[in-house]
Amino acid sequence: VVVVGAGFGGLRAARSLARAALDVTVVDARNHHTFQPLLYQVATAGLDADDVCYATRGIFHRQANARAIRARVVGVDLDRRAVVLADGDQLAYDHLVLAAGGVTADFGVPGVVEHAFGLKSAADAIAIRTHLLEQFERYERGHDGDGGLLTFVVAGGGPTGVEMAGGFAELIHHVLRRDFPAIDVRRARVVLVEAQDRLLATFAPKLGRKAERRLERMGVEVLLGTQVAEVTARSVLLADGTSIGTRTLVWAAGIRAHPLGHALGCELDRGGRVVVDEALRLPGHPEVLVIGDLAAARNADGSLVPQVAPAAIQAGEHAAKVIVADLRSEPAPTFRYRDKGSMATIGRHAAVVELPGGTTMTGFLGWVGWLGLHLVLLIGFRNRANVLVNWAWNYLTFDRGSRLIVGEDLPVAPMLQGDGRDLQGPRS
Amino acid sequence: VVVVGAGFGGLRAARSLARAALDVTVVDARNHHTFQPLLYQVATAGLDADDVCYATRGIFHRQANARAIRARVVGVDLDRRAVVLADGDQLAYDHLVLAAGGVTADFGVPGVVEHAFGLKSAADAIAIRTHLLEQFERYERGHDGDGGLLTFVVAGGGPTGVEMAGGFAELIHHVLRRDFPAIDVRRARVVLVEAQDRLLATFAPKLGRKAERRLERMGVEVLLGTQVAEVTARSVLLADGTSIGTRTLVWAAGIRAHPLGHALGCELDRGGRVVVDEALRLPGHPEVLVIGDLAAARNADGSLVPQVAPAAIQAGEHAAKVIVADLRSEPAPTFRYRDKGSMATIGRHAAVVELPGGTTMTGFLGWVGWLGLHLVLLIGFRNRANVLVNWAWNYLTFDRGSRLIVGEDLPVAPMLQGDGRDLQGPRS
Numbered sequence: 001v002v003v004v005g006a007g008f009g010g011l012r013a014a015r016s017l018a019r020a021a022l023d024v025t026v027v028d029a030r031n032h033h034t035f036q037p038l039l040y041q042v043a044t045a046g047l048d049a050d051d052v053c054y055a056t057r058g059i060f061h062r063q064a065n066a067r068a069i070r071a072r073v074v075g076v077d078l079d080r081r082a083v084v085l086a087d088g089d090q091l092a093y094d095h096l097v098l099a100a101g102g103v104t105a106d107f108g109v110p111g112v113v114e115h116a117f118g119l120k121s122a123a124d125a126i127a128i129r130t131h132l133l134e135q136f137e138r139y140e141r142g143h144d145g146d147g148g149l150l151t152f153v154v155a156g157g158g159p160t161g162v163e164m165a166g167g168f169a170e171l172i173h174h175v176l177r178r179d180f181p182a183i184d185v186r187r188a189r190v191v192l193v194e195a196q197d198r199l200l201a202t203f204a205p206k207l208g209r210k211a212e213r214r215l216e217r218m219g220v221e222v223l224l225g226t227q228v229a230e231v232t233a234r235s236v237l238l239a240d241g242t243s244i245g246t247r248t249l250v251w252a253a254g255i256r257a258h259p260l261g262h263a264l265g266c267e268l269d270r271g272g273r274v275v276v277d278e279a280l281r282l283p284g285h286p287e288v289l290v291i292g293d294l295a296a297a298r299n300a301d302g303s304l305v306p307q308v309a310p311a312a313i314q315a316g317e318h319a320a321k322v323i324v325a326d327l328r329s330e331p332a333p334t335f336r337y338r339d340k341g342s343m344a345t346i347g348r349h350a351a352v353v354e355l356p357g358g359t360t361m362t363g364f365l366g367w368v369g370w371l372g373l374h375l376v377l378l379i380g381f382r383n384r385a386n387v388l389v390n391w392a393w394n395y396l397t398f399d400r401g402s403r404l405i406v407g408e409d410l411p412v413a414p415m416l417q418g419d420g421r422d423l424q425g426p427r428s
Numbered sequence: 429v430v431v432v433g434a435g436f437g438g439l440r441a442a443r444s445l446a447r448a449a450l451d452v453t454v455v456d457a458r459n460h461h462t463f464q465p466l467l468y469q470v471a472t473a474g475l476d477a478d479d480v481c482y483a484t485r486g487i488f489h490r491q492a493n494a495r496a497i498r499a500r501v502v503g504v505d506l507d508r509r510a511v512v513l514a515d516g517d518q519l520a521y522d523h524l525v526l527a528a529g530g531v532t533a534d535f536g537v538p539g540v541v542e543h544a545f546g547l548k549s550a551a552d553a554i555a556i557r558t559h560l561l562e563q564f565e566r567y568e569r570g571h572d573g574d575g576g577l578l579t580f581v582v583a584g585g586g587p588t589g590v591e592m593a594g595g596f597a598e599l600i601h602h603v604l605r606r607d608f609p610a611i612d613v614r615r616a617r618v619v620l621v622e623a624q625d626r627l628l629a630t631f632a633p634k635l636g637r638k639a640e641r642r643l644e645r646m647g648v649e650v651l652l653g654t655q656v657a658e659v660t661a662r663s664v665l666l667a668d669g670t671s672i673g674t675r676t677l678v679w680a681a682g683i684r685a686h687p688l689g690h691a692l693g694c695e696l697d698r699g700g701r702v703v704v705d706e707a708l709r710l711p712g713h714p715e716v717l718v719i720g721d722l723a724a725a726r727n728a729d730g731s732l733v734p735q736v737a738p739a740a741i742q743a744g745e746h747a748a749k750v751i752v753a754d755l756r757s758e759p760a761p762t763f764r765y766r767d768k769g770s771m772a773t774i775g776r777h778a779a780v781v782e783l784p785g786g787t788t789m790t791g792f793l794g795w796v797g798w799l800g801l802h803l804v805l806l807i808g809f810r811n812r813a814n815v816l817v818n819w820a821w822n823y824l825t826f827d828r829g830s831r832l833i834v835g836e837d838l839p840v841a842p843m844l845q846g847d848g849r850d851l852q853g854p855r856s
Binding site for chain 2: 030031048049050055057058061067069070071087089119133137138140141143179180183211255271385386389405
């Protein structure tokens with residue numbers, strides 16, 4: 001069995017096959033699993049990348065029938081049953097699980113690719129953190145010629161956008177206020193732009209309103225029914241003609257399926273998702289399963305299964321069952337997505353939780369539930385313990401431990417360049 | 429008071445002035461303090477950069493008379509008493525503490541600047557970690573055409589070199605052995621090259637021999653009395669004509685003073701260190717103190733004070749005393765470096781410790797002492813707690829949690845480029 005993608009779906013599929021009499025190879029272009037629901041905390045300096053990522057190879061230390069390799073998959077030869085890697089090598093398979101996930105969708109808005117930040121990887125999150133801190137450093141040094149250095153725009157009012165906007169507001173008003181005593185942080189703006197007329201559109205309406213009020217109390221400007229029309233290096237232009245001067249746009253407005261789907265040459269839906277049968281198999285290729293954000297799976301009522309982590313995890317479990325059933329020449333079970341509810345955190349003591357059947361939790365109770373669930377879901381004791389330490393520290397001190405600008409230093413000063421050839425040591 | 433540099437010396441000077449009736453500005457090109465003694469653990473995936481770095485601004489949240497700014501210092505106008513920043517701004521001072529530290533010294537060996545890794549910053553350490561992991565990934569994918577992918581050379585047998593070599597050996601034989609079951613890690617080589625005829629030349633001779641035997645038991649090849657003559661992208665050429673095929677050279681062979689000394693236009697010693705008087709003041713400029721690795725401070729017997737962290741910390745305390753004495757029109761005290769001993773860790777259960785007076789500790793006892801001291805010295809409860817969690821995890825499981833390759837993914841495959849314009853999301 002070859003599993004493409006070490007996200008929630010791919011990992012669950014591989015681990016669910018631990019006792020099956022077959023060999024599992026998980027292939028991913030990154031060498032680690034990324035716990036995407038907490039990436040926004042890396043972007044807002046609350047956690048470090050290591051706290052939300054886990055080396056994929058380590059996940060399979062104790063699973064004798066599985067191994068992980070790092071390689072970029074560029075296509076699938078369905079007839080010869082082989083996955084094609086970027087370096088030309090091929091991985092033969094008897095069963096294939098495609099779990100390549102989703103990528104940021106720019107919906108064709110000009111400038112998003114060039115100027116906006118996505119939030120799909122640890123590198124994305126660190127880029128946002130570094131950029132935000134840089135804006136404050138530049139502002140303090142008086143480099144805010146045309147304004148906008150301290151304006152931070154988030155596009156998309158789903159859970160990721162709400163969490164990003166809340167995280168920005170807390171970082172600025174609790175931490176950077178003390179880091180930069182020379183700056184009046186009340187001049188900083190956090191703007192959340194959502195095309196629909198409410199936040200958290202997939203939640204109950206009252207939860208969206210709750211999130212909106214809470215964000216506004218935290219100082220976030222919430223713009224509903226507003227679309228981003230164009231992005232430049234210095235501004236975000238809204239559909240109503242308003243221009244917001246800013247150097248920072250985080251694009252959390254949507255995802256689409258990974259382009260690997262295009263390389264299959266089979267039917268895709270509008271979002272680039274691969275059309276699958278009721279067992280998540282590729283039509284005509286029962287040995288190929290497509291799961292998670294890459295798959296256009298359907299519920300019994302014909303609606304699409306949402307592109308969320310719990311759906312990918314359930315699909316991963318299901319994929320393992322289909323493969324085991326096939327080995328036993330049993331019929332493939334039908335995939336049934338069970339909604340376990342949704343949650344989004346807004347900030348300190350504030351989260352919204354919606355359970356199946358319409359039960360909702362908000363405020364402190366919701367927040368505690370959110371904390372516990374995410375801690376339990378994080379892979380690995382070490383990550384969990386580190387996250388607990390960091391959260392306790394952040395909570396008790398209103399501090400954020402990870403606000404480092406690592407990497408590029410300021411440019412070497414011209415007057416030192418002659419002598420300063422190894423000013424920063426070799427290769428740094 | 430302006431303090432240039434947020435290393436051990438600069439921070440201690442600023443904190444020692446907390447109760448003085450003056451304003452302290454700490455300026456550094458990085459926005460964080462780097463706990464350099466533990467950088468080798470970041471390079472070998474045992475700790476994350478956040479565990480050994482601390483945002484400088486946060487250090488002064490509770491010190492009302494101090495602030496930190498991030499800027500690159502390019503010179504000092506001694507006559508007008510102003511520090512010149514890279515952007516042309518100036519910081520006026522009444523007292524100046526120069527604590528810019530040291531940079532890697534290549535001793536003129538060709539190729540070191542282009543091909544070797546230094547270990548002076550978090551970015552350096554992450555570069556080493558990423559590079560080492562990449563070599564194993566490439567080797568597994570069969571890209572070891574001319575050999576050398578799994579050969580790791582460390583130049584310099586001081587504490588940093590010994591710790592790096594031991595860290596590489598442990599990472600490879602305990603962790604990567606399980607991460608890469610397809611690779612026979614016994615084919616990996618770790619080579620430690622030292623120009624003198626023993627390791628840890630500043631320690632008692634028996635400790636150097638102890639470290640040597642221990643490293644050899646861990647599988648490290650120790651080459652004594654051997655100098656690196658030239659470095660290329662594929663090899664390290666030794667002075668005796670031997671060529672070692674390798675893509676990885678960590679240069680821990682020495683430091684020299686930061687080139688800021690050159691910008692002062694005053695007397696420097698052979699290592700670029702600024703010559704100071706017995707109170708660490710710049711001759712002719714009693715309002716300027718030079719401390720730490722940048723200063724050529726001398727002991728009572730005329731020998732140079734070593735370029736180590738404890739000496740910088742003591743000099744920082746001393747600088748604060750000189751400034752306070754000057755405010756009271758009292759004579760400046762003389763700086764007396766007190767040797768508190770030295771320690772270097774080699775690996776699990778193994779460290780060498782030398783206390784003043786010749787007492788030595790080795791093995792398990794030395795290792796426990798090393799752990800405790802470094803934990804106590806780390807700034808900040810959060811860092812300490814995280815380090816404790818990571819160390820406990822590493823110790824109990826023989827695992828390393830931070831072996832992530834973050835940042836550049838593998839190149840986008842040509843066949844996906846047409847469609848894959850935002851394959852990795854915007855800006856990533």
